[in-house]
Each structure stands twice: as C-alpha cells, then as structure tokens.
Amino acid sequence: MSGAGLAGVDLSFRYAPQGPWAVRDVSAAVEPGVVLAVLGPNGSGKSSLLRLLSGALEPEVGRVSLGDVPLSRIPDRDRARRIGVVPQSEPSPFPISVRDLVAMGRYPHLGTWREPARRDHEAMERAMHRCSVEHFADRDVGTLSGGEAQRVRVARALAQEPEILLLDEPAAGLDLRHQMELHTLLRSLAGEGMGILLITHDLNLASRFAHRLLLLNEGHATAKGTPGDVVRDTLLEGVYQWPVRVVEHPGPGPDVRAPQAIPLARRVVE
Amino acid sequence: MTGVAPRLGTLLVLLTGTALVSVSIGAARIPVLEIIPALLGQIEGTSRSILVHLRLPRVVLAIGVGGALALAGTTFQALLRNPLAEPYVLGISGGAAVGAVGVLVAGLGARLPWAVPLGAFVGALLAMFLVLRVARAAGGSRLDSRVLILAGVVVGAFFNAVILLLLSIADVESFRSAIFWMMGNLSGATWSGNALLALYILPGTALLLALARPFDLLARGEDVAFHLGVRVERTKLLAYVVASLLVAAAVAFAGVIGFVGLIVPHALRLLWGPGHRLLLPASFLAGAAFLLMADTVARVVIAPAELPTGVITALAGVPLFVFLLVRRGVQ
Amino acid sequence: MDDQGQNVHLEGPARRVVSIIPSMTELVVALDAREALVARTRYDRDPSLAYLPSLGGTIRPNLEAIADLHPDLVIAWSDEEHSPLSRRLRDMGIPVYHASVQRIEDIHRHAQRLGHLLGRDAEATGFLSDLEARLTAVRETPHPGTPPTVLYIVWHDPPQTAGPGTFLDEIIEIAGGRNVFHDARSSWPQISMEEIVRRDPDVVVAATRHDGEPDDGGWLRRPGWQELTAVQGGRTLAVNADLFNRPGPGVAEAAEILHQYLAGVTEARAGGSELDEANRTEPGTVP
Numbered sequence: 001m002s003g004a005g006l007a008g009v010d011l012s013f014r015y016a017p018q019g020p021w022a023v024r025d026v027s028a029a030v031e032p033g034v035v036l037a038v039l040g041p042n043g044s045g046k047s048s049l050l051r052l053l054s055g056a057l058e059p060e061v062g063r064v065s066l067g068d069v070p071l072s073r074i075p076d077r078d079r080a081r082r083i084g085v086v087p088q089s090e091p092s093p094f095p096i097s098v099r100d101l102v103a104m105g106r107y108p109h110l111g112t113w114r115e116p117a118r119r120d121h122e123a124m125e126r127a128m129h130r131c132s133v134e135h136f137a138d139r140d141v142g143t144l145s146g147g148e149a150q151r152v153r154v155a156r157a158l159a160q161e162p163e164i165l166l167l168d169e170p171a172a173g174l175d176l177r178h179q180m181e182l183h184t185l186l187r188s189l190a191g192e193g194m195g196i197l198l199i200t201h202d203l204n205l206a207s208r209f210a211h212r213l214l215l216l217n218e219g220h221a222t223a224k225g226t227p228g229d230v231v232r233d234t235l236l237e238g239v240y241q242w243p244v245r246v247v248e249h250p251g252p253g254p255d256v257r258a259p260q261a262i263p264l265a266r267r268v269v270e
Numbered sequence: 271m272t273g274v275a276p277r278l279g280t281l282l283v284l285l286t287g288t289a290l291v292s293v294s295i296g297a298a299r300i301p302v303l304e305i306i307p308a309l310l311g312q313i314e315g316t317s318r319s320i321l322v323h324l325r326l327p328r329v330v331l332a333i334g335v336g337g338a339l340a341l342a343g344t345t346f347q348a349l350l351r352n353p354l355a356e357p358y359v360l361g362i363s364g365g366a367a368v369g370a371v372g373v374l375v376a377g378l379g380a381r382l383p384w385a386v387p388l389g390a391f392v393g394a395l396l397a398m399f400l401v402l403r404v405a406r407a408a409g410g411s412r413l414d415s416r417v418l419i420l421a422g423v424v425v426g427a428f429f430n431a432v433i434l435l436l437l438s439i440a441d442v443e444s445f446r447s448a449i450f451w452m453m454g455n456l457s458g459a460t461w462s463g464n465a466l467l468a469l470y471i472l473p474g475t476a477l478l479l480a481l482a483r484p485f486d487l488l489a490r491g492e493d494v495a496f497h498l499g500v501r502v503e504r505t506k507l508l509a510y511v512v513a514s515l516l517v518a519a520a521v522a523f524a525g526v527i528g529f530v531g532l533i534v535p536h537a538l539r540l541l542w543g544p545g546h547r548l549l550l551p552a553s554f555l556a557g558a559a560f561l562l563m564a565d566t567v568a569r570v571v572i573a574p575a576e577l578p579t580g581v582i583t584a585l586a587g588v589p590l591f592v593f594l595l596v597r598r599g600v601q
Numbered sequence: 602m603d604d605q606g607q608n609v610h611l612e613g614p615a616r617r618v619v620s621i622i623p624s625m626t627e628l629v630v631a632l633d634a635r636e637a638l639v640a641r642t643r644y645d646r647d648p649s650l651a652y653l654p655s656l657g658g659t660i661r662p663n664l665e666a667i668a669d670l671h672p673d674l675v676i677a678w679s680d681e682e683h684s685p686l687s688r689r690l691r692d693m694g695i696p697v698y699h700a701s702v703q704r705i706e707d708i709h710r711h712a713q714r715l716g717h718l719l720g721r722d723a724e725a726t727g728f729l730s731d732l733e734a735r736l737t738a739v740r741e742t743p744h745p746g747t748p749p750t751v752l753y754i755v756w757h758d759p760p761q762t763a764g765p766g767t768f769l770d771e772i773i774e775i776a777g778g779r780n781v782f783h784d785a786r787s788s789w790p791q792i793s794m795e796e797i798v799r800r801d802p803d804v805v806v807a808a809t810r811h812d813g814e815p816d817d818g819g820w821l822r823r824p825g826w827q828e829l830t831a832v833q834g835g836r837t838l839a840v841n842a843d844l845f846n847r848p849g850p851g852v853a854e855a856a857e858i859l860h861q862y863l864a865g866v867t868e869a870r871a872g873g874s875e876l877d878e879a880n881r882t883e884p885g886t887v888p
Contacts, residue, residue, distance in 0.1 A: 056496055080499025090491045093351060094544035104487055108499035112480050160498070297795035319828035320798050327824065379758055381819035441643075443842075447758040457759065457794060460824045574785065574796035576759075 004067060005031040005195050006083065006164045008053050011062035022048040023059075024219040030164050030195040035186055037206035038199045039230075040216035041240055046199045047088065049216065050166050053197065054085045066164070080108035084157030086150075088168040092142060098152050099137045102128055105159030127158035130185060147178040154182070158189075165189065167198040171205065183209040207231050208255040215239060231259040242266070274548045281555035285333070288559045292329050292566040293321070297573060300325075324459075331459035332565045332579075333558040334467050335524045337475070338516040340557020343531025344538075344549055345478055345513040348485040349506055350415040357517040357531035360422030360510075361397045364429030366521040369393025371433055371448040375440040379447055386451065387463065387522040393429075394518030401425050402510070413506045454527035454580030456565050463523050470519035475554060477512050481505060482546035489544065527580045529587040530557050530564075540594045560587070603699040603714070604679040611696060614720025615674035621662050624849030625676045625700055626650070628711060631728050631850035632721040639670045646811065646843055662686065668693055674718060676700060702848040703788065705768050708732070728850070735853035736775055739860045744777045744867035751778035751863075752802035752831070755846060757809050757820045761791045768848040776859035777867075778804065794825035804866055805831045806859065808842035838862050 007029045014021045023045045030036055030053065038046050051057040053064055055071045064071040066082060074082075084105070105127065106120045116124075128134040131151040141149055150170060157165055167186075171179045179202075187209050190196050200206050206213055207227040215223040215230050217239045223230045233246045242263055249258040294302050298317050308318045339357050346355040357363075369389035378385045401421045409417035437448060484505045487495040492502050520527075534557045538549055564582040571577060603609055618637045620626040623644045629637065630647070641653040642662070654670075656662050664686060667675060672695055677687050679699035687697040698718065700711055709729055716725025751773045755761045763769035764785035773780045781802040782790065809820060818839065826832050840858065844851045 054497060056493060076496070076501050077499035080497060083497075085493075085497035087491075087493050087497065090494045091351070091489075093489055094539070096544070100545070101490075104490070104494075104498055107483055107487060110483070112483060157497075297793060297799045316799055316801055316828070320795050323828050324795050324798060324825050374758075379820075383819060383823045443756045446756060446761075450759045455759070458824060569793060569795070574782075574793060575791045576793040 005029055006053055006064070006066050006071075006197075008049070008059070008064045009062055011049070011052050011059045011064070013048055013052055013057060013059050013061075021219045023052060025062075026214075026216070026219070026221045027062075028053065028197070028214055028221075028224075030166070030197045032163065032193050032195045033190050034212060035190045035196045035198070035210040036212045036214060037210035038197060038214045038216060039201070039203060039206055040222075043218075044216040045219040046216055047168055048219075050085075050168050050197065050199055054083060054166055055079060077108045077111065080160060080162075082162055083164045083166065084160040084162035086153050086157050086165075086167040086170055088172070090153070095140045095142055097138055098128070098133055098141055098144070098155075099124070101141050101152055102133075102137075102155045102159050105156040108160060123161055124159050127155040130158055130189075131155040132181070146173040147175060150174060151178070151182070154185075162194070164195045165197070167196070169199050169201065171200060171202060179205065203231060203236070204249075204258075204260045207260060208249060208258045227259055231261055233261070236261055273542075274551075277542060277548060278551055278555065281552055281559065285555050285559040285562070288562045288566075289329055289333070292332070292562050293325055295566065296320070296325055296569055327461050327464055328456050328459040328565070328569075329562060330464050331456050331467070331523060332562040334464065334471050335456065335520040335527065336530055336561025337554035337558040338471050338520045339527065339531040339561070340534035340553040341475060341478055341550060342513040342516045342520075343557075344535040344546070344553040345481075345485075345509050346531075347535055348488060348546065349509045349513070350419055351489065352415070352419060353536070354532075355419075356528075357513070357520075358426075358526065358528070359419065360401050360514070361424075361426035361429060362394045362514055362517045363521060363526045364426040364433070365397025365400070366390040366394040366518065367452055367526060368429050368432050368436070369396075370451050370525070371436045371440075374444045374447045374451065375436045377444060379444065383458075387458070390525075391518050391522035394514070394521055397425055397429060398511070398514040398518065412503060413510065415506075418510070450578060451525045453578035454525040454583075455568070455576075455578045456524050457576070458523065467519050467523055470515055474512050474516045474519075477508065478516075479550050481509055482550050485509075485546040485550075486544075525578075525580070527561065527583055529580075529583045530561050533587040533591045534560055537591055537594050603697075604701045607699070609674075609696050609698050609718065611674065611718055615718050617670065617672045618674045618676065618719070619656070619667055619670060619672040620676035621656065621667075622676055622678060622700055622702070623843075624702055624708075624847045625711065625715070627847065627849035627851065628708070628715060629676075629719065632712065632716050632719060632724045634719045634721050634724075637719060639672060640667070644843070664689060668695070674698060676715070703767055705736070705771050705848070705852055708768075708848060708850075708852065732850070732853050736856055739777075739853075739856045740775045742777075742860065742864075744863055745871050746867060748777055748779045749803035749863055749866055749870075750781040750800070751859075752781045752797065752800070752805045754805065754807035754809065755789065757807060757823070759791050760794065760797060761789060764788050764790050768852055769845070772845075772852060772856045772859060775856045777863050778859065798825055798828045801829060802831055803836065804863065805829065805837040806840055806845075806862075807837065808840050808845045810839055811842050836866055 009027050011023055011026050012021060013023045026049060028049060038049060040046050048057065052059050058072065066074060102124050106116060106124065109120060110116060128137060131154050133148065133152050133155050141152055144152065154170060171182055174182060183205055186196050186198065212225065213227055213230040214221060222239055223235055231246055233244050236244045243266065244261045244263050246259050246261050249256055249260050290302050293305055294300050298320050300308060300317055300321055304313060307313050308321050342357040346357060346359060347353065369392050370386050373379055373385045373389035404421035404425065405413060405418045408421065437445060440448060484495065484500045487498050487500050496502050535553050538552050538556055542548055542552065561583065564586060565579045568577040568579045568582045616637055617639045618629060619640045620629060621642055623642060626641065626645050638653060640656050641650045642656050656666055675690055675695055675697045677697050677699055679701040687699060690697050702708065702711065712725045712729050716722050753763045753769050753773060755763055762782045764787055765783055767788050770780045770783060781800050782792065818837065821832055831837060845855045
C-alpha cells in the first residue's frame with residue numbers, strides 16, 4: 001500500500017463473537033484523486049466496510065491506515081480533519097438551520113473553545129456553495145426536501161476540508177437531476193485531489209462516475225477494478241441472482257461507452 | 271451562535287434582581303439599601319444575624335443548587351437524548367434519600383447535624399456507581415443511553431423500596447424529618463456547607479460548559495459526532511460522572527428538589543433553541559434564578575411557617591412550562 | 602359519651618383495655634387501673650408496662666393484633682385519619698372510646714369518663730384534685746419581673762412549636778412564662794428559623810430527647826440557633842419528650858420542672874447578670 005490515502009488491508013469483522021462475518025478478507029484503498037464505488041446486494045457488508053474504514057468499527061483481523069499511520073493511533077480530531085463521512089441517515093431531534101449544521105463540520109478545526117475565524121467562515125461558505133445550499137442557508141433543515149437535506153450533509157463533510165470523503169448511499173432518494181449533480185460534484189472533488197468512497201446501489205451511475213468499483217457479496221470482495229472489469233453480465237448475474245445485459249452508454253458526453261447493466265425481465269432468459 | 275452574550279446578560283440581571291429581593295424580604299424586612307451597611311456591621315441586632323447567618327447563605331445555596339440541577343438536567347437530556355431526562359432520572363435522588371433517611375431514622379440527625387448531608391452524598395455516589403456498573407455489565411464497553419436509563423430506573427425503584435422500608439420502621443419524629451427532607455428545602459444553608467458545595471459546582475460547571483460543542487454534535491447521533499472528531503465514549507462518561515457529582519452535592523445540601531432540572535432546560539430550549547453553547551450557561555443562571563424565586567416564596571408565603579421549596583418549584587414550574595409549550599405549539 | 606359524640610356502653614367496668622394513645626395509657630395507670638391494660642405501644646416506655654405485648658407504633662396499629670387481645674374497651678384517637686380503625690373495631694363488637702386531647706381541661710374530661718368506664722370514679726376525683734392542687738401551687742408562685750418569653754420546640758427538624766390552644770401553651774403560662782408563639786395561627790405550627798431569630802426568645806425549651814436518651818444539643822449547631830441570645834446565654838432546657846409532649850397525668854410535673862427552671866432564669870436576671878459569663882450554664886437536663 002502506498003503512503004497517501006486511506007487503506008484497509010485484509011479486513012474481517014463480525015458484530016458478535018463467533019457470529020457470521022459481516023466483512024471477510026476485504027482490502028480497499030481510497031486514494032487521492034480517485035472515486036471508488038462500493039457495490040453489492042443488501043447486506044453484503046458495504047456499510048460495515050465504510051464504518052471500518054472510518055474508524056467507527058475496529059476490524060477483528062486486518063488493519064486500516066491513513067497515510068501509513070494506523071487509523072486507531074490518530075487522535076479523533078486529527079482524524080476528523082482528514083476524513084469526512086456522510087452517513088446514511090442521522091437523527092434530527094431539534095430544529096437547526098442549514099448554516100449551523102454545516103458549521104458543525106468545523107468542530108475538528110475549532111475544538112472546545114476557539115471561536116470561528118475568517119478561515120472557518122470561508123470554508124463553510126465554500127462548502128455550501130459547492131453543494132448549492134447557500135440560498136437556503138438560514139432555513140431549518142427539517143423543512144428541506146430529502147435531496148436538499150442530503151446536500152447539506154455533504155456540505156458539512158466538505159466544511160471539514162478532508163482529504164478523504166466517505167459517503168453511504170448519498171444519492172438514495174434524490175431525483176434524476178440531483179443524482180447527476182451530486183455525482184458530478186464528487187467527480188470534480190476527486191479531480192481536485194480528494195479521495196472518495198461512495199456506497200451505491202446504482203451500478204450505472206457508478207460505472208459512469210467512479211474510477212474504480214468494488215463489488216461485495218456476503219462480506220467478500222467478489223470483484224474489483226475498473227468499470228469494464230466489474231460490470232460484466234456473468235459476474236453481476238452471479239452476485240445479484242438476476243439476469244442482466246451489459247451495453248455501452250450511447251453518449252454523448254465524457255462518459256460515452258461506459259458499460260451499463262440493464263436487468264432483464266426473468267421470462268426472457270428462460 | 272448569535273445572541274449568546276446579551277441573553278446570558280439578561281439572565282444575570284434577572285438573577286441579581288431576584289437575589290436582591292430575596293435578601294430583602296422574609297421574617298425580618300431588610301431594605302435593599304441597608305444590606306451593605308448591615309453586612310459591614312453598621313446595623314446591629316437580630317436583622318444582621320438573620321441576614322448574615324440565615325438569609326445570605328440560603329440565597330447562595332439556592333443559586334448553587336438551582337444552577338447545578340438545571341445544568342445537570344440539560345446535560346442528562348443531551349447525554350441520554352431523552353426529553354424526559356432530568357437530574358434524578360438515573361436514581362441519584364433515590365440513593366441520596368436512602369442515605370439521608372437512614373441517618374434520620376437511626377436518630378443521628380439530632381446529634382450530628384452534618385450526618386444527613388454526608389449520608390445523602392454517600393448514598394448518591396453509591397447510586398451513581400451502581401447504575402454505571404449495571405449499565406456497563408449489560409451494555410458492554412460502550413455507554414448505551416437506553417441501557418443507562420433502564421439501569422437508573424431499576425436502581426431507583428430498588429432505593430425507593432428501601433426508603434419505604436426505612437419509613438415504615440421510623441418513629442413519628444424522624445418520619446416527619448424524613449418526609450420534610452425528601453420534599454426538598456434549603457433551610458440547612460450554612461457558609462461552610464456552601465463552601466463545600468462550591469468545591470463541586472465551580473469545577474463541575476466549568477467542565478460541563480466545555481462540553482457544549484460535543485453535546486451539539488451528539489444531538490445528531492453518536493455516529494455523526496464520532497465522524498466530526500468527538501471522543502464519544504469519553505465525553506459521555508465525563509458528562510455522566512460530572513453531572514452526577516453536581517446532583518449528589520446539590521441533593522446533599524437541599525434534599526430532593528424536583529422540576530428545576532426538568533423544566534428550566536426545556537423552557538430555555540423552547541425559547542432560545544437547542545445550541546448548548548447558550549443552553550448550558552443559560553440553564554445554570556435560569557435554574558439559579560428560578561430556585562431562588564421559588565425558595566423566597568416558600569419562605570414568606572405562609573410565614574411564620576415555611577413550605578418545602580420543592581412544593582413551590584412544582585406548583586410554579588409546571589404551569590409555566592405548559593404555557594411555553596402551548597405557545598410554541600400555536601406558533 | 603366520647604369525643605366523637607358517641608355513647609360508650611359497658612356491662613360493667615372495663616377489664617381488658619387497649620389504649621393506642623400514650624397519654625391516655627398513662628391516665629389509665631394514674632387512675633390505678635394498670636392491671637386492666639392488656640397491651641401497650643412502642644411509645645409507652647414506662648418500665649412498669651414493659652411486660653405487656655407491644656402493638657408497635659400508633660400511626661397504624663395492627664387491627665388483628667388488637668382483636669386477638671379480646672379487649673372490652675379500646676381507647677383510640679378521635680380524628681378522621683383513624684376512624685376506619687374504630688369503625689372496624691365497632692363492627693367486631695368491641696367498644697371504642699375516642700379521645701382528642703389538646704388542652705389541660707381535656708385531661709379533666711377524660712379522667713372523669715375513663716374513671717367511670719373503668720369503675721374508678723373515686724380515683725378519678727382524687728387524681729383531678731391532686732392535679733389541680735399541683736398546677737395551682739405552680740401558678741400561684743409567680744416570678745419577679747416580666748414573664749420570660751419561652752420558645753417550645755416540639756421537634757427541631759423542621760422546627761415545630763406549640764401554638765395557642767395547646768396544653769403546652771397553658772403549661773408555659775402556668776409556669777410563669779410567655780409562649781413566644783402564642784399568636785401563631787395554628788396549634789402546632791412549623792416555623793422558620795428566621796422567625797425564631799427575629800422573635801429571639803429568652804428561653805428555649807426543647808423536647809428533642811426521649812426517656813433515658815441523652816441530648817448533647819447537637820441540633821443547636823444547625824444554622825441559626827447560635828444567633829439566639831438564649832442559646833448564647835446557655836438558657837436552653839432539653840426536656841424529656843415523653844413527659845412534656847404528652848397531654849396526660851405528667852402535665853403537673855412538666856409545669857413544675859419548667860417553673861423551677863424559669864425561677865432560676867428570672868433570679869439570674871434580677872441579679873443583673875443576664876449575660877454574665879459566670880452565670881452561664883450548660884444546657885439543662887432533667888433527670
């Protein structure tokens with residue numbers, strides 16, 4: 001494993017001692033400038049892998065390191081300055097404005113007592129602008145649509161100014177335009193040097209926007225590599241237990257010819 | 271976080287005004303302008319005795335206890351993410367009451383005036399460690415707030431049974447003393463007791479105020495807080511132990527005064543929102559002012575007798591809270 | 602006729618008596634009818650009654666235990682709180698004599714009626730004339746000067762005193778003192794420490810110990826007490842609660858003890874040495 005980025009090597013984890021493995025012998029690297037999409041059926045271990053890489057879970061076997069330093073040895077606030085995480089969902093017991101929620105992303109920089117300085121405000125404004133949430137910055141997050149709220153949470157992670165960004169199904173519940181905008185944003189962040197891991201169920205968007213794919217099945221890494229390596233009909237049919245036909249994205253666009261998997265009606269195959 | 275300073279300033283003015291009124295009225299009326307001359311010894315006699323040895327220590331105790339209870343209530347609500355959380359939700363009052371009632375029923379209350387606060391404090395600490403042990407045994411290495419609440423309720427129920435047992439074997443006089451203690455009152459205020467209380471309240475309050483930002487993040491869930499760099503387990507343990515110590519010290523000197531720690535945090539949250547950087551210091555000031563008002567009423571309303579302060583906090587606090595809740599709902 | 606206005610009818614003098622009121626128990630003994638008692642409560646600490654089975658505390662006496670003694674007369678409190686007990690006793694055919702005792706004149710009434718129920722009419726007459734003679738003797742030996750003000754502490758936590766209309770208020774007056782809370786609005790008011798300091802009584806009498814128990818005055822270290830000139834001057838009297846807090850035959854002795862103590866206080870005062878260091882006494886105790 002090279003020095004830069006976040007790397008998990010031979011990770012194994014289970015929630016109960018002697019229980020079934022949630023993640024088994026999986027390696028994954030989140031490298032600068034690269035979008036890694038983690039795919040797989042429900043319960044294949046995607047979220048557990050993300051939690052292992054974020055430090056929220058400790059692997060039973062294997063190790064996670066950030067720039068050659070074991071992740072568990074990095075102090076919490078240092079870690080949060082370098083790894084931003086957008087979890088699938090979070091409780092929202094009290095009303096809070098968009099601006100205040102994004103401001104939470106500055107905590108790893110501010111700590112207990114320091115007041116936000118100009119640098120902090122700039123980072124917040126930049127993050128809100130990147131996610132197009134600045135025009136409703138003073139609204140209560142509870143009154144936003146699902147897509148708007150999701151963008152606010154991405155903005156909070158960006159306000160951390162991390163070098164690594166981990167997102168758990170960030171596009172779930174977003175409409176077509178917002179899905180495309182979000183994936184475009186992730187791709188351009190990678191273009192600026194950020195390392196990005198996203199969990200998604202959308203094979204076709206992953207194939208178009210991610211540099212590398214990791215396909216999990218029952219806790220194991222079934223396939224990894226470029227979209228062309230992973231989006232193959234025999235492989236996907238084995239993992240998802242459903243017939244698919246892989247075609248090329250017709251374009252136009254920069255992602256023309258990206259492989260696209262079309263699930264078939266079962267009748268046709270039989 | 272706009273408006274922290276002016277709002278805290280408003281509360282400080284309110285607290286100061288309440289303190290002046292409270293020092294002035296009572297069995298002997300001491301005009302506000304005569305307070306300073308009386309303190310300097312320029313006015314002699316029973317008024318000065320009452321002021322220096324009874325009323326002032328009691329005002330200081332009300333401020334300390336009210337502030338500590340409201341601050342602890344806010345902390346427990348943040349820690350347990352449960353709106354019903356209050357200073358006594360984790361069984362501390364039960365433990366303290368077993369200690370205090372045990373001392374009173376054993377007949378030590380008359381001979382050793384410090385035995386009751388000591389017994390209450392030891393009982394409160396016992397409850398705190400018991401709840402922590404039970405929660406740890408059931409919830410593993412992590413401090414699970416649901417397990418903590420269950421442990422607190424169960425330990426509290428056990429202590430309540432012990433209290434009833436003690437009361438049923440008590441004689442008439444110690445029964446009266448025990449009931450009076452459990453209703454909460456500040457008549458035991460002394461300067462030395464206040465000094466001891468300050469040893470807990472000053473550092474405890476400073477520590478809890480430092481947790482304002484982590485509390486804000488914890489409100490979004492432990493996962494989010496962790497990802498934003500909060501040391502979640504350490505923060506929870508620190509909050510639990512410090513808030514419990516504050517409550518233990520408050521209960522030791524004032525008995526079980528209810529509702530301050532439940533109503534003041536909620537009222538402030540309804541008025542000024544959930545941000546802990548305002549909420550924590552505001553809880554202390556508002557809790558202090560509220561208990562001071564309640565205790566002043568308790569002292570004068572049926573003079574020459576006095577009511578248990580805890581009765582007033584409930585009688586006045588509940589309608590006030592319902593008003594705020596309804597007004598908020600209408601908006 | 603008892604204090605609930607009910608007539609108590611007995612075939613003959615009561616032979617098996619249960620009293621759950623300590624002062625009435627003492628009255629029965631004073632009427633020379635000790636052998637009629639078949640039980641006592643935990644508050645009847647008289648050694649000569651120790652052989653009797655105890656019914657426990659008087660707040661909630663055990664009904665079965667009372668019935669099991671087959672009493673032919675039960676003496677019970679007349680207030681509401683205890684009426685379910687007496688109703689059930691009546692249902693079982695056990696006669697109940699209800700008593701409420703607040704003033705010394707109540708003791709007269711109960712002595713006469715119980716004397717009748719116990720077949721001790723003559724003893725009742727003798728007891729009453731002796732009681733009256735002792736109280737009169739105390740009353741007719743006044744102290745010099747104005748009567749000292751007396752704070753009577755029924756119990757110290759929370760401070761509770763005896764107000765107007767109580768036998769203790771009468772005892773203080775008979776003994777030549779003036780009850781500092783004679784103007785209170787209720788009979789047994791709970792009072793604030795501030796009010797006590799403001800009224801600053803000449804003498805503090807406290808019933809904070811029971812028969813045979815010591816009272817080192819530890820409760821006087823609670824806030825406020827040290828501000829009283831009575832406490833500073835050592836004019837505190839710790840009395841036996843079983844004697845003083847009980848409106849029974851002991852009121853004469855209580856009045857005599859208090860009178861003797863107040864005589865000492867007024868003598869010292871007349872000597873002009875009220876705050877003289879040499880005249881300070883340890884908190885007094887009564888044998």
